Structures are given as structure tokens and as C-alpha cells.
Amino acid sequence: xxxxxxxxxxxxxxxxxxxxxxxxxxxxxxxxxxxxxxxxxxxxxxxxxxxxxxxxxxxxxxxxxxxxxxxxxxxxxxxxxxxxxxxxxxxxxxxxxxxxxxxxxxxxxxxxxxxxxxxxxxxxxxxxxxxxxxxxxxxxxxxxxxxxxxxxxxxxxxxxxxxxxxxxxxxxxxxxxxxx
Amino acid sequence: xxxxxxxxxxxxxxxxxxxxxxxxxxxxxxxxxxxxxxxxxxxxxxxxxxxxxxxxxxxxxxxxxxxxxxxxxxxxxxxxxxxxxxxxxxxxxxxxxxxxxxxxxxxxxxxxxxxxxxxxxxxxxxxxxxxxxxxxxxxxxxxxxxxxxxxxxxxxxxxxxxxxxxx
Numbered sequence: 001x002x003x004x005x006x007x008x009x010x011x012x013x014x015x016x017x018x019x020x021x022x023x024x025x026x027x028x029x030x031x032x033x034x035x036x037x038x039x040x041x042x043x044x045x046x047x048x049x050x051x052x053x054x055x056x057x058x059x060x061x062x063x064x065x066x067x068x069x070x071x072x073x074x075x076x077x078x079x080x081x082x083x084x085x086x087x088x089x090x091x092x093x094x095x096x097x098x099x100x101x102x103x104x105x106x107x108x109x110x111x112x113x114x115x116x117x118x119x120x121x122x123x124x125x126x127x128x129x130x131x132x133x134x135x136x137x138x139x140x141x142x143x144x145x146x147x148x149x150x151x152x153x154x155x156x157x158x159x160x161x162x163x164x165x166x167x168x169x170x171x172x173x174x175x176x177x178x179x180x
Numbered sequence: 181x182x183x184x185x186x187x188x189x190x191x192x193x194x195x196x197x198x199x200x201x202x203x204x205x206x207x208x209x210x211x212x213x214x215x216x217x218x219x220x221x222x223x224x225x226x227x228x229x230x231x232x233x234x235x236x237x238x239x240x241x242x243x244x245x246x247x248x249x250x251x252x253x254x255x256x257x258x259x260x261x262x263x264x265x266x267x268x269x270x271x272x273x274x275x276x277x278x279x280x281x282x283x284x285x286x287x288x289x290x291x292x293x294x295x296x297x298x299x300x301x302x303x304x305x306x307x308x309x310x311x312x313x314x315x316x317x318x319x320x321x322x323x324x325x326x327x328x329x330x331x332x333x334x335x336x337x338x339x340x341x342x343x344x345x346x347x
């Protein structure tokens with residue numbers, strides 16, 4: 001696991017980018033995201049605890065990386081969406097997740113109102129950025145789920161490619177716009 | 181079904197502790213020649229994300245099961261050779277780039293070295309265990325050996341495919 005902290009210019013908000021960290025979902029199951037961005041207060045709160053801990057909830061950026069030669073399958077896309085679904089805590093889930101945190105935050109340890117839960121999955125999907133990055137492409141039919149669930153599919157991303165440059169450029173633009 | 185002529189190559193990869201590469205070859209062969217989404221389809225998907233469009237797919241072409249064609253034995257041999265060469269070279273280039281990037285990020289030239297360091301990268305397997313670790317020197321040496329490896333792989337491919345012509 002590795003992490004580095006960042007803060008955008010002229011912004012009060014601090015963030016951490018994590019590599020290979022597990023998040024706990026509503027079901028209690030743990031899900032690992034290859035790259036995740038979380039508020040730095042989530043990270044520092046966990047580090048301050050003697051036993052550390054597993055964050056609960058959805059990172060503001062979640063990136064799944066598939067460094068394999070075969071094209072991505074529908075099942076691979078389904079698995080990513082299912083993980084995001086489990087880690088998404090909405091307003092309406094609050095009465096059922098009091099053992100996790102009360103009041104409920106979209107990420108825990110979190111701070112209200114910054115990390116308030118969203119009302120709908122659409123709100124949560126739009127407020128965050130979920131990316132499935134692949135070295136190879138996606139098999140036909142796989143993109144059917146991406147539009148509805150706001151999954152950004154990035155295929156043929158290899159070192160030095162235009163796809164790599166576009167991914168980094170688009171991600172950076174989103175971070176600058178949304179994490180300031 | 182994996183062509184048995186690939187077994188020596190797969191065994192060599194396993195013996196070289198390149199299990200991840202062996203798995204990559206096997207999965208690619210087992211999935212067959214997959215029909216893939218076009219660059220246009222991907223670009224449209226990116227645009228929908230950029231515009232925050234929640235779109236329900238109405239495409240007639242979406243399939244509940246992906247379409248693929250099994251590779252023939254000879255195609256498997258060619259594919260395996262290509263995957264091994266491509267992936268090894270890519271991994272080394274990425275390792276070289278990663279080491280340089282991390283060095284730049286931590287300001288390697290200006291920081292005080294208090295303990296011996298061995299700047300490098302580790303390749304983790306699916307189980308999270310370190311499958312290989314490489315330092316800058318090892319990466320450069322490996323890249324220099326790629327031409328020799330390429331010749332060996334081409335030779336194997338050629339002999340294997342010739343062997344099938346003679347049967």
C-alpha cells in the first residue's frame with residue numbers, strides 16, 4: 001500500500017491518493033481499489049488510531065487497473081460496478097448503518113457536511129469519478145453499463161500512448177474542477 | 181483448449197517465476213479472438229461521462245454474452261510469442277519509467293541518503309506477494325537483453341510452426 005497527499009492551489013481541502021487500499025462496504029465485505037482518492041482527514045484519522053482501520057464508503061475517485069492482454073469482459077465491468085454499489089452509502093441507508101457511523105457519512109471516518117451521503121446513486125456517481133483502465137480494450141457489449149452507472153472506460157492505455165495522455169489529462173481536469 | 185505445443189513455453193515462464201505472464205497467455209488464449217468495442221464507442225462513452233449524462237443503453241447490439249472466436253493452434257503459438265515479447269518489454273519500460281518518476285517525486289538528487297537505498301520497483305502478483313523486484317541497473321540490463329530474447333522467442337515460434345507443417 002502506498003499513499004501521497006496533495007492539495008490544489010488556493011484550496012483549503014487536502015486529499016490523499018491511495019494505492020491498493022481496501023474499503024468496507026455496506027454489506028461488511030471489503031473491496032480493494034487499485035487507486036483511490038480520499039479526504040486527507042479520513043487517512044489521518046485512521047493513522048491516529050492504535051489499530052488503524054479500514055475506511056468505510058466510497059472514495060471520491062476510484063480507479064480499477066487491468067494490466068492484462070485480454071479484452072475486458074462484461075463480468076469484469078459488473079464486478080467493478082458491484083463493488084462501487086456496495087461502498088456507496090446514501091441518505092436512506094442511515095438507519096441501517098448506525099453500527100458503522102452515526103450520523104452517516106459517504107466516507108468514514110469523514111466530516112459533515114463535506115462528506116455528507118448523497119440522496120441517490122446518480123448523485124453519488126456524478127459526484128465521484130470511477131474509472132476502469134485497461135492495457136487492452138473492452139469486449140463488445142461491455143460499454144452498455146458504463147453510461148448509466150457513470151463508469152469511465154479507458155482502453156488501450158499503454159505507456160506513451162495517446163490514450164494514456166488523454167486519461168491523465170481528463171482525470172487531472174476533473175480533479176482540478178471537483179476537488180478544489 | 182490450449183494447444184499442447186505451448187506447454188514448453190508455459191513451463192519456461194513458470195520456471196522463470198513469471199506466473200503472471202503465463203496466466204496472461206493462458207487467459208488470452210482461452211477467451212479467444214474477442215470482438216472489441218471500437219475507439220468511437222469508447223470516445224462516446226468518455227463524452228457521456230464528461231457531460232454527466234446518465235444514459236440507458238438502447239443499443240440493439242449489446243450482448244449478454246461477448247462474441248469471440250477460438251484461436252487455432254498456430255494462432256495460439258503466434259499469439260503466445262507476441263504476448264511474451266510485448267508484455268516483458270512493456271513491463272521493463274514501465275519499471276524504468278516508474279523508478280525515474282519516483283526519483284523525481286522524492287527529489288532523489290537532493291535528498292540526504294542516510295541508509296543504503298536500492299531504488300527500484302516490485303511486481304506484485306494477484307495475491308499481493310512480491311513476484312519480482314527490480315532496481316534501475318537490473319532494469320537496464322534486462323532491456324539490453326530483450327533483442328536476444330526476441331530472437332529466442334522467434335526461433336521457438338518458427339520451429340513450433342514448422343513442426344506442425346511437417347506433420
